[in-house]
Amino acid sequence: MSTEMPAIPDAAGPPPLVSLLQEFSLEANRYADSAGARNDMHRTDLNALSVIMQHTAKNQVVTPGVLRKELHLSSPATTALIDRLDKSGHVVRERQGTDRRQVQLRMTPKAYRDGGAMFLPLARHMGAAMEEFTPAELEIATRFLHAMIDATVRAGEEAAAPPPDSQ
Structure with a gap:
């Protein structure tokens, strides 16, 4: 069994600025993980609140379907996520307008x-x-x-x- 490291391709790698963006992204993710963990929230919960906040700021309706699409989740995973956010008091489900079947999500x-x-x-x-x-x-x-x-x-x-x- 060889203990040698695999050869690194000759490619020069990303430009320094792209490397810095990757490092910033990694550190931002670490911060979100740490901040979320202190509040018993997973990054998906934080991402969901961010999506709801962004859409709300644009006066756009946020439905479970919007959240599912934006976060690339399955329908059951989206339901579980919304249930968690509802239970923690961060989101409420509302039915508004003429079509009372459509559930809208609002941050509390x-x-x-x-x-x-x-x-x-x-x-x-x-x-x-x-x-x-x-x-x-x-x-x-x-x-x-x-x-x-x-x-x-x-x-x-x-x-x-x-x-x-x-x-």
Whole structure:
């Protein structure tokens, strides 16, 4: 049995800025895991609240189907997730409008309080770090991050698509 490490391909690897984005993503995930664990919440719970908050900010209705699609969950997993969030007091199910069959999900004041408390340390440290940059630098960083988010969404869509020869 060989104890040698496999050979590393000759590829130079990602550009330094892409490596930094990967490192930031990893650290943000670690923070979310730690903050969630302190509050008995899994990352999926936090992601669900984030999806609901984003849609609510755009005055969009959030249904279990929206949550299922956004988080790439099965219907049973989505039901279990909503049940957990309901039981913890973070989400309520409401039936509104003329079609009373459609369930809408709303975050509770408790969810906003708990989320604020969980992410306050991160916001405080990030705010302090941002003070070291000029408004012009922050504008460039903002444009850059928007472009990276868009690129990541496109790459995710490409990765989820069936291979061209299987169609």
